[in-house]
Amino acid sequence: MKFAKIPMATISRLSIYSRTLQELMEEEVDVISSERLAKQCAVNPAQIRKDLAYFGEFGVRGVGYRVGDLLNQIKEILGLNRPWNLGMVGVGNLGSALIRHANFLRHGYVFTAAFDVDPQKVGRRLPSGVVIKHLEEVDEVVKDRDVHVGVITTPSSAAQSVANQLVLAGINGILNFAPIQIQVPNCCHVENVDFTIKLDSIAYHLSSNG
Amino acid sequence: MKFAKIPMATISRLSIYSRTLQELMEEEVDVISSERLAKQCAVNPAQIRKDLAYFGEFGVRGVGYRVGDLLNQIKEILGLNRPWNLGMVGVGNLGSALIRHANFLRHGYVFTAAFDVDPQKVGRRLPSGVVIKHLEEVDEVVKDRDVHVGVITTPSSAAQSVANQLVLAGINGILNFAPIQIQVPNCCHVENVDFTIKLDSIAYHLSSNG
Numbered sequence: 001m002k003f004a005k006i007p008m009a010t011i012s013r014l015s016i017y018s019r020t021l022q023e024l025m026e027e028e029v030d031v032i033s034s035e036r037l038a039k040q041c042a043v044n045p046a047q048i049r050k051d052l053a054y055f056g057e058f059g060v061r062g063v064g065y066r067v068g069d070l071l072n073q074i075k076e077i078l079g080l081n082r083p084w085n086l087g088m089v090g091v092g093n094l095g096s097a098l099i100r101h102a103n104f105l106r107h108g109y110v111f112t113a114a115f116d117v118d119p120q121k122v123g124r125r126l127p128s129g130v131v132i133k134h135l136e137e138v139d140e141v142v143k144d145r146d147v148h149v150g151v152i153t154t155p156s157s158a159a160q161s162v163a164n165q166l167v168l169a170g171i172n173g174i175l176n177f178a179p180i181q182i183q184v185p186n187c188c189h190v191e192n193v194d195f196t197i198k199l200d201s202i203a204y205h206l207s208s209n210g
Numbered sequence: 211m212k213f214a215k216i217p218m219a220t221i222s223r224l225s226i227y228s229r230t231l232q233e234l235m236e237e238e239v240d241v242i243s244s245e246r247l248a249k250q251c252a253v254n255p256a257q258i259r260k261d262l263a264y265f266g267e268f269g270v271r272g273v274g275y276r277v278g279d280l281l282n283q284i285k286e287i288l289g290l291n292r293p294w295n296l297g298m299v300g301v302g303n304l305g306s307a308l309i310r311h312a313n314f315l316r317h318g319y320v321f322t323a324a325f326d327v328d329p330q331k332v333g334r335r336l337p338s339g340v341v342i343k344h345l346e347e348v349d350e351v352v353k354d355r356d357v358h359v360g361v362i363t364t365p366s367s368a369a370q371s372v373a374n375q376l377v378l379a380g381i382n383g384i385l386n387f388a389p390i391q392i393q394v395p396n397c398c399h400v401e402n403v404d405f406t407i408k409l410d411s412i413a414y415h416l417s418s419n420g
Contacts, residue, residue, distance in 0.1 A: 008411065009219075015410040019389070042391060078410050079417025086409075093310050097303035098405070103389045107406040149412055173412035175405065179229070179313045181252060189415040191408040195308070195385065196317040198401040199296075200225040200288050201218065202359055202383035205399040207289025 010051045014074050016041050017048065019107075021071040033064035080108055087113035087147035087171070089162050090154035091121055091132050094177060098153065099126055112145040135165065142169040149173040156180045163190075220261045224284050226251050227258065229317075231281040243274035290318055297323035297357035297381070299372050300364035301331055301342050304387060308363065309336055322355040345375065352379040359383040366390045373400075 020040045024032060038045040052058045055077050059065045075081045086104070088095050091114050098104070099111050115135045116122055122134045133141050141147070150166040152159050152174060159178035166174060167188050174190045176182055184190055230250045234242060248255040262268045265287050269275045285291045296314070298305050301324050308314070309321050325345045326332055332344045343351050351357070360376040362369050362384060369388035376384060377398050384400045386392055394400055 011411050011414050012407055015404075015407040018410070019404070019407075020391070023390075040391065077414070079413040080410065084409070084413055093307035097307040100303050101405075103404070103406055104409075106389075107409070109406060109409055148416065149409065173416050175408055175412060179316075180233075181230070181250065189412055191411055193403070193405055193408055194225075194229070194313070195311075195403055196313055196319060197222055197225040197229075198385055198403055199294065199314075199317070199319050199359065200228070200290065201221050201401055202385060202399055203289040203294055204221050204224075204287070206358065206383050 006054050010054060011078070013041075013043065013047070013051050014078055016043075017051075018071060018074045018078070018080070021067055021074065024067045025071060029067050031064050031066055034059060037065060083108045083110055084148050085110050085112040085146050086149050086151050086175075087111070087115065087138075087142060087145065087166075088151045088153065089115045089135065089138075089166070090152060090158070091116045091126075092153060095151075095153035096126075098151065098177075099128060099130070109149075111151075113141050113147050115141070135162070138165050139169045142166075142171060147171065149175060151175045151177070152182075153177045216264050220264060221288070223251070223253060223257070223261050224288055226253075227261075228281060228284045228288070228290070231277055231284065234277045235281060239277050241274050241276055244269060247275060293318045293320055294358050295320050295322040295356050296359050296361050296385075297321070297325065297348075297352060297355065297376075298361045298363065299325045299345065299348075299376070300362060300368070301326045301336075302363060305361075305363040306336075308361065308387075309338060309340070319359075321361075323351050323357050325351070345372070348375050349379045352376075352381060357381065359385060361385045361387070362392075363387045 034045045034048055038048050058070055058073065086109055088099055088111055099114065111128060111130060114126060114130050114132045115138060116132050117135050121132050125131050150171045152162050154162050156178045159176060159180055160182050163174055163182040163184055167184055172188050174188060176190055176192045179194050182190060244255045244258055248258050268280055268283060296319055298309055298321055309324065321338060321340060324336060324340050324342045325348060326342050327345050331342050335341050360381045362372050364372050366388045369386060369390055370392050373384055373392040373394055377394055382398050384398060386400055386402045389404055392400060
């Protein structure tokens with residue numbers, strides 16, 4: 001699906017709406033007012049309406065949103081009406097913890113491959129059944145295991161070279177946990193996860209309010 | 211330090227600038243043009259100037275920014291000219307991986323306490339020297355170990371009750387890795403880390419460009 005240029009903040013909020021809607025589905029809520037949905041998502045109702053307006057008309061005036069319908073529509077917008085396969089590169093402490101984290105699978109993300117360069121790790125079978133492969137085999141494994149997105153949890157010093165290998169293997173999306181800015185061609189989309197940046201925001205609030 | 215209402219996006223970008231400036235310091239770069247700094251931070255130069263303008267005048271016209279000075283000024287703005295002590299709640303796979311992650315210490319964040327409710331874990335000494343305490347002891351430990359920020363890596367079902375206990379123990383900042391929205395009083399600032407929201411942005415880009 002193609003739309004006009006959408007702000008990244010809108011895309012992130014759509015994810016948050018979909019998380020809340022999924023919880024509501026699980027609680028068997030059928031319809032929710034825009035006010036209540038907004039409150040549960042910790043945004044204001046006008047923001048939800050504005051975000052959704054990029055993609056068409058949603059909700060029923062005086063009634064609110066049908067939870068299941070809105071969830072499906074947001075999933076379609078985000079491209080989440082299908083599973084996405086992930087390949088982990090770097091099966092250290094953090095990588096292992098992430099592969100075991102149930103939240104990925106809950107949202108349709110499946111680790112179908114894992115890579116390392118440590119001979120002690122290569123060949124080991126993870127609890128999920130995935131066997132750790134050597135990074136040298138990335139080209140074949142990405143094809144065989146239909147990997148769409150690379151997840152980098154290597155040390156910073158290796159992250160750029162790993163990103164290069166992933167791009168050459170045909171990967172166009174990277175979730176980067178290594179605390180450096182990696183450079184990729186325009187065809188590839190990178191999202192960085194740096195926990196300490198969130199801590200800086202907390203530090204800022206505690207200092208300026210203190 | 212108190213300033214006018216600053217957008218959260220500006221605060222996050224200040225963190226990113228400080229990461230890049232720290233790398234430049236380590237590479238012994240003394241001065242950097244606003245163009246080169248912007249490129250390394252993956253933003254445009256006008257954005258950096260706008261973000262910094264909230265806090266005063268920085269940089270020298272025709273020269274650029276003095277790396278060490280700007281880094282110190284940004285650290286002062288964010289409240290990072292002092293160390294911050296963290297208390298981890300939930301020492302499972304993810305919690306253990308985070309405690310061992312060198313990136314926290316690099317940016318002045320020190321885990322001085324760790325909590326769990328599992329009798330198998332309570333009393334165990336982590337590689338950092340911190341002994342895992344029972345969550346029942348949170349009030350005393352927060353005081354003894356001078357904990358400023360709580361880091362929640364428990365299952366979702368426990369996260370709200372843990373947040374309540376942290377707030378009662380005097381904690382005003384929480385980094386929440388559990389995939390639910392936790393509710394806290396206004397005196398407390400929460401930042402949520404949900405990796406799958408970043409993956410949704412990648413999925414969106416791969417779909418809409420596909």
